[in-house]
Amino acid sequence: MSERLKSPTRRNLLKGGALLSGAALTGAALPARANDPAITNLQPWMQELGDGVDAMPYGVPSQYEAHVKRRTVEWLTADRVSSINFTPLHELDGIITPNGLCFERHHGGAAHIDPSQHRLMINGLVDKELVFTMEDILRFPRENRIYFLECAANSGMEWRGAQLNGCQFTHGMIHNVMYTGVPLRLLLEEAGLKTNAKWLMPEGADASAMTRSIPLQKALDDCLVAFKMNGEALRPEQGYPLRLVVPGWEGNMWIKWLRRIEVGDEPWHHREETSKYTDLMENGKARRFTWEMDCKSIITNPSPQAPILHKSGHTVLTGLAWSGRGTIPRVDITLDGGKNWHAARMDGLSFDKSMHRFYFEFDWDGKPLLLQSRAHDSTGYIQPTKNELRAVRGENSIYHNNGIHTWYVGENGEAENVEIS
Amino acid sequence: MLKFLSVLAIGTLLLTSAATAGSFNIGRAATPAEVAAWNIDVRPDGQGLPAGRGNVEQGEEIFAERCAVCHGDFAEGVDRWPVLSGGDGTLTSDRPVKTIGSYWPYLSTVFDYVNRAMPFGEAQSLKPDEVYAITAFLLYANDLVEDDFELSQENFTSVRLPNEDGFYMDDREESPVFKKRDICMKDCKADVKITARAQVLDVTPEETKAAEEAAAATEAPKAEDVASAEPAPVAEPAPEPVALDDALIKKGAKVFKKCKACHQVGEKAKNKVGPILNDIIGQQAAVVSGFKYSKALKKLNGDGLVWSDENLDVFLTKPKKFVKGTKMTFAGLKKEKDRVALIEFLKSHSQ
Numbered sequence: 001m002s003e004r005l006k007s008p009t010r011r012n013l014l015k016g017g018a019l020l021s022g023a024a025l026t027g028a029a030l031p032a033r034a035n036d037p038a039i040t041n042l043q044p045w046m047q048e049l050g051d052g053v054d055a056m057p058y059g060v061p062s063q064y065e066a067h068v069k070r071r072t073v074e075w076l077t078a079d080r081v082s083s084i085n086f087t088p089l090h091e092l093d094g095i096i097t098p099n100g101l102c103f104e105r106h107h108g109g110a111a112h113i114d115p116s117q118h119r120l121m122i123n124g125l126v127d128k129e130l131v132f133t134m135e136d137i138l139r140f141p142r143e144n145r146i147y148f149l150e151c152a153a154n155s156g157m158e159w160r161g162a163q164l165n166g167c168q169f170t171h172g173m174i175h176n177v178m179y180t181g182v183p184l185r186l187l188l189e190e191a192g193l194k195t196n197a198k199w200l201m202p203e204g205a206d207a208s209a210m211t212r213s214i215p216l217q218k219a220l221d222d223c224l225v226a227f228k229m230n231g232e233a234l235r236p237e238q239g240y241p242l243r244l245v246v247p248g249w250e251g252n253m254w255i256k257w258l259r260r261i262e263v264g265d266e267p268w269h270h271r272e273e274t275s276k277y278t279d280l281m282e283n284g285k286a287r288r289f290t291w292e293m294d295c296k297s298i299i300t301n302p303s304p305q306a307p308i309l310h311k312s313g314h315t316v317l318t319g320l321a322w323s324g325r326g327t328i329p330r331v332d333i334t335l336d337g338g339k340n341w342h343a344a345r346m347d348g349l350s351f352d353k354s355m356h357r358f359y360f361e362f363d364w365d366g367k368p369l370l371l372q373s374r375a376h377d378s379t380g381y382i383q384p385t386k387n388e389l390r391a392v393r394g395e396n397s398i399y400h401n402n403g404i405h406t407w408y409v410g411e412n413g414e415a416e417n418v419e420i421s
Numbered sequence: 422m423l424k425f426l427s428v429l430a431i432g433t434l435l436l437t438s439a440a441t442a443g444s445f446n447i448g449r450a451a452t453p454a455e456v457a458a459w460n461i462d463v464r465p466d467g468q469g470l471p472a473g474r475g476n477v478e479q480g481e482e483i484f485a486e487r488c489a490v491c492h493g494d495f496a497e498g499v500d501r502w503p504v505l506s507g508g509d510g511t512l513t514s515d516r517p518v519k520t521i522g523s524y525w526p527y528l529s530t531v532f533d534y535v536n537r538a539m540p541f542g543e544a545q546s547l548k549p550d551e552v553y554a555i556t557a558f559l560l561y562a563n564d565l566v567e568d569d570f571e572l573s574q575e576n577f578t579s580v581r582l583p584n585e586d587g588f589y590m591d592d593r594e595e596s597p598v599f600k601k602r603d604i605c606m607k608d609c610k611a612d613v614k615i616t617a618r619a620q621v622l623d624v625t626p627e628e629t630k631a632a633e634e635a636a637a638a639t640e641a642p643k644a645e646d647v648a649s650a651e652p653a654p655v656a657e658p659a660p661e662p663v664a665l666d667d668a669l670i671k672k673g674a675k676v677f678k679k680c681k682a683c684h685q686v687g688e689k690a691k692n693k694v695g696p697i698l699n700d701i702i703g704q705q706a707a708v709v710s711g712f713k714y715s716k717a718l719k720k721l722n723g724d725g726l727v728w729s730d731e732n733l734d735v736f737l738t739k740p741k742k743f744v745k746g747t748k749m750t751f752a753g754l755k756k757e758k759d760r761v762a763l764i765e766f767l768k769s770h771s772q
Binding site for chain 1 (some may be wrong): 444445447449450451455456457459460461462464465468491497500501502512513514515517519521524525526527529530533534537538541542544545587588589590591592593596597598601602605606607608610611612613614615616617618619620621624625626648678681688693
């Protein structure tokens, strides 16, 4: 096994793969071989009784899925309380991210809030300054919508070049969840907007008291005040009991532990929209209020944490694409570093501002591959290369890196994060 | 009966929808005191600033006590904690240093953020005058005011930060990558070369060593096999374990949240802003390896102080009173029951 196989996850996979694929290794025409003891031996689970109901009142994944977990990159931040971890995209399929695997980003730790002690206040330029309890929120008409949430800094470590081996680390600051919530518009109408109302400032109840300025138009358009994710209560690390949903816009604006919405006539220019989440250009000036998440895609399998285990033959390539401006009608795939491109098969559900799943099945000849995916969104925008982005932004803008990503796959099926000419 | 009910239901529905046009009549009016308690945000035009004042000298003292442990005495930043001063002229360099002086557009952002979220782990514990003073000191640390400067609600908006004009509205949609392009699908380029590889830098996190060791341990021979091979060393009789109160430990774990910004306990604990607190009960002061203690703590070590229930209780009541000169900026736990619970929690990590 080569030295660069650092992640035990990957190592275990390869080890397991080598055992499992013993038969497949020898080629397409399956030769006669010894009987498989997995079949011929009586296994304990075939004979002994399993767990009764309620052995686990709240179910958890199989013990054999323990490697499917969020992971952090310690050197990124000073401390774990104000830090980030990453969704294991390479372990998932379909478009929904399970609640326990949704990446975490908090600025003052994950607050644990008693919902009976939680309030939502609306104040500022409204006719009536109001307070809602959680019971009050549940009396408003609600909607269910599937949206991706991507941190503006997702792929931010890749501006200066290929850095991290694994789509979990390069693209894992994203999740895609079905939210149940009340349209923010209804809550604002309940308070009554004054005619000079133009901006909102949602605020969190956690120790960072996170705030962002949001233009009123967006709030009236499609924002939700959500209390459920994938059908169950929000997880504490996702803002239980109440979070703002700002579809298609950078994750930092989706205020968690939402306790207050102030209505005003100007933006507040608070920390997370001045010192952070502004995009520094090469000339020393910075873009502010870069809200929409640009159209982007990533091949999740194969990837450095999910090598090809079966050698040559029929191979499934899959990945995710999304856009903060609409849907994804098309993704192109290249196996040869961009010499030739092929249409990927878009599969499953397609929702506005949601992740989309694509597949590309091909017969691998066992030779090295240079894999890329290129997404097109419903506005006609086409995902750019990293170098096209660098030409506009330089390398110091941190946020909004939606460049095309490249995996090199060697003859042994292992993948590496690279950049190509 | 059923019919009657459904007629009634329709009638009710109609009534409801008529009565709620534009309003659901849900929620209640916020009282002025409630709005005041939460409405602390400050804008560049000064809206939201509380009455108050503070000068550079006062700010320097408060900063040294409450902020410097992470941000450094001169706001230069400790470890990976934010650098708040310097960075002039670096925005076009390879490594921009984005500080209050070099990057932030508005002073109100400093006041608002310090007031709502600092000190880290003790948010909203500063009085308005203290926030004015800290803000004044940060202006001084960035060479933007003289050392006799006083900041107040009255003169606040007259202070402008150098990079106010360094920002412009998102214009991504005007950039070349947004232009409609023809896409090549076949024979798009003759040659492809790898120009960068993650292996060169490889900063991908490895799974923790502890996990690997745990995995190795499961493959190790079982205890009885080892025992039969060689006699186990005779251990000294362990001291009688003190029975701990689980409920109290749980309460203590909650209290410990106040400490977590700086201290860690448990198997994976590391020294952070403060030292690891495993085995603290019965431990001599200032002996955690790899941690840089203050002179004051080192002196306690020299004096032979050993942490016990009793002296920890006094220390935790008001750390700076017990150890004048400690780096620990924590104000203290006023409630005795919090201290008792916390000490029980620390004991549970001392066995």
